[in-house]
Amino acid sequence: MNIVLAASEAFPFCKTGGLADVVGALCQQFSMRKGNKVLLFLPHYRNIVRVSSLKVVPGVYLIPIGDRIEQVSLSYINWGNVLVFFVGNRKYFDRPELYRTKMGEYPDNDERFILFSRAVLEGCKFIGFRPDIIHCHDWQTGLIPAYLKTVYKLDAFYTRTRSLYTIHNIAYQGHYSYSSFRKAGFHPVDYTPDKFEYYGGISFLKSGIVFADNVNTVSPNYAREVQTDPAMGFGLEGLLRYRSKNFCGIVNGIDTDVWDPELDPVLPIGYDxxxxxxxxxxxxxxxxxxxxxxxxxxxxxxxxxxxxxxxxxxxxxxxxxxxxxxxxxxxxxxxxxxxxxxxxxxxxxxxxxxxxxxxxxxxxxxxxxxxxxxxxxxxxxxxxxxxxxxxxxxxxxxxxxxxxxxxxxxxxxxxxxxxxxxxxxxxxxxxxxxxxxxxxxxxxxxxxxxxxxxxxxxxxxRQDLSWDKSAQAYLDLYRKTLI
Missing domain, CATH: 3.40.50.2000 (Glycogen Phosphorylase B;)
Known part of the structure; x- marks a missing residue:
């Protein structure tokens, strides 16, 4: 399979929490299985680490944000068998932190991840990589499935491409005003409650749930909770129940090469x-x-x-x-x-x-x-x-x-x-x-x-806490999504 993972962070390149660990581990797991070509797209933040051997893709391409045009560049690194592409735009990503400062969220986070979402799709075309599946993570990439089903619906390059959308934490929804919907370039005809409209604005997370071919979250019990308990579903429990045939939970694992007490170099002695x-x-x-x-x-x-x-x-x-x-x-x-x-x-x-x-x-x-x-x-x-x-x-x-x-x-x-x-x-x-x-x-x-x-x-x-079983469950879900 040609697999693209799109996320706002991934270990070891950029991290604020568990999302980064999951995305990084999945990339490596998928790349180790025969027949998979794996690409990872990340924003090119100022503090990206482990990129001393970064290579630049010649040229730039253009992304519309409302009535403006932004230039995007791509650079990449070979990370084992994974090609990691960094979406470059200094205006949006050359900042001290990933999402916020101590004063709060960056006020233009909507524009930052509108640009990133479209840059992933245009970036695949720019390098000539036609994905079978695009695996999107959390609200920051929730517009990618929406773009595939609307703006790119008739694009021959994506005729066979399907999307999986993973919710790592439903409390973070990327909720913005109607102006963000217009900046994203969607047609007003799609601004309805069953599609983009969300309390008079737009939720990037809701958009991913509505438009993705399949949706999952990161444990079976959480998948049940967010459909049945309003305190857990944060207003989206009804939509998730509606999509229940295409919604499941796959529990996370951990990277047992990184987390190994027997070989951990920072411990005084290793132990099993x-x-x-x-x-x-x-x-x-x-x-x-x-x-x-x-x-x-x-x-x-x-x-x-x-x-x-x-x-x-x-x-x-x-x-x-x-x-x-x-x-x-x-x-x-x-x-x-x-x-x-x-x-x-x-x-x-x-x-x-x-x-x-x-x-x-x-x-x-x-x-x-x-x-x-x-x-x-x-x-x-x-x-x-x-x-x-x-x-x-x-x-x-x-x-x-x-x-x-x-x-x-x-x-x-x-x-x-x-x-x-x-x-x-x-x-x-x-x-x-x-x-x-x-x-x-x-x-x-x-x-x-x-x-x-x-x-x-x-x-x-003595438990098996590795990614082996869960990564296979994701690959099985990919295949189900492609049918």
Whole structure:
């Protein structure tokens, strides 16, 4: 198959969250299977990394934005068997951050991703690559399926091209005014509730759902939630029910070459399931030292690696840490809501022997937290799939998670008598007291029944959390889409 993936970020080139990890891993998975030619399109942001050998496609091509014309250039790199193309336009992509500054979203994000979406389609024509499938990710590429079914409907180059649209988080919808619809170049006849119209404006996410040949999200349970629960569907549950025959959930995996405790170069010693006790102790002591916490081998250490925002439930955790600070240590890595950043800064400042807050992007520290923590806390209000709980289990760190979304699909909750299968702990009641009660149970097991705790750790590490099965499920969905 000729496969094009279009996304606003992909690891290792540009990343703000799990979307990048998923897109990067899928590209590599697809390229390793015989018969596939894989191209990835990304915006050429200022801070693109690992592109020292970048090659330039000669010439430029033109993209209309409303009544203006923008020039676009293409450059590319060979990433294994994947060709990665970077869409260049300094006006829109030569900026300090991908989507926003501390003041908020870039006000022209609509134009930025209108340009990117059309640049992907024109870019394929520019280089002469005719895709069988274009796999689009999240709101930033939601207009690509719409363009294929409207503006490019009679374009012979795309006669056989089909689209798959993956929703990684339905809360982010790319909702803009009617003027953005006009800037995108769609015909007013298509501005109807069953197509583009959305509360008097346009939702890039809704457009992808309406026009894509198939739609999926990143776990089966989340696929059910967003169709049935208005709190999860964010206004699009009715549309998803309407498209239910062409909507499914495929759970994420993790790149087990990147996330491998046995070969991880940033850990003091590598470890597998047979050496997990020794390996995690070394990782814990090193993490405590790096974070300037007392090196206490027996003190439970709770790790958090997360974007700081409402979805992740970390506002509730602030008071919780105050209640537990004498009984456990906390290492937090993440940025986001300025008020939450200040709250965690205050916690660390006032409790230097029990709380370490690290407000930055730091891949190495993330690896060390996944390995060195005993418990990984993930109290999400909603979670499409989640990667952190998968990574923590890969490293033998037991997740404490909410009973939502993909967390239900990937974690097996501990109860007495389920020691042979359990890999973590479920928060049954999303309140401060509910999270506290689950953590109390996990801490009690850690402190008073270490043999059972170690059994759960080994259960977690023995799972197959790789992309193998899920990548094959995507390829099967591609073939179904092409029929």
């Amino acid at each position: 399931v047979s050496e997990v006790v020794k390996g995690k102790l070394a990782a814990k002591l090193a993490l405590q030292q790096q974070c300037k916490l007392p090196q206490e081998a027996e003190k439970p250490l709770i790790g958090i690696v997360s974007r700081l925002d409402y979805q992740k439930g970390l506002d509730v955790v602030v008071n919780l840490i105050e209640r537990l600070k004498g009984r456990a240590q906390f290492v937090v890595l993440g940025m986001g809501d300025p008020m939450l950043e200040k709250a965690y800064q205050g916690l660390a400042r006032n409790n230097p022997t029990s709380v370490s807050y690290n407000g930055r992007l730091d891949e190495d520290l993330a690896h060390r937290i996944y390995a060195g923590a005993d418990i990984f806390l993930m109290p999400s209000r909603f979670e499409p799939c989640g990667l952190s709980q998968l990574i923590s289990m890969q490293y033998g760190t037991l997740p404490v998670v909410s009973k939502v979304g993909g967390l239900v699909d990937t974690v097996k909750g501990y109860e007495p008598g389920k020691e042979d299968t359990a890999t973590g702990f479920f928060i049954n009641n999303f309140t401060e007291n509910g999270i506290y009660a689950t953590l109390e149970g996990a801490l009690a097991l850690y402190q008073h029944n270490r043999p059972v705790w170690t059994k759960l750790v080994r259960n977690a590490m």
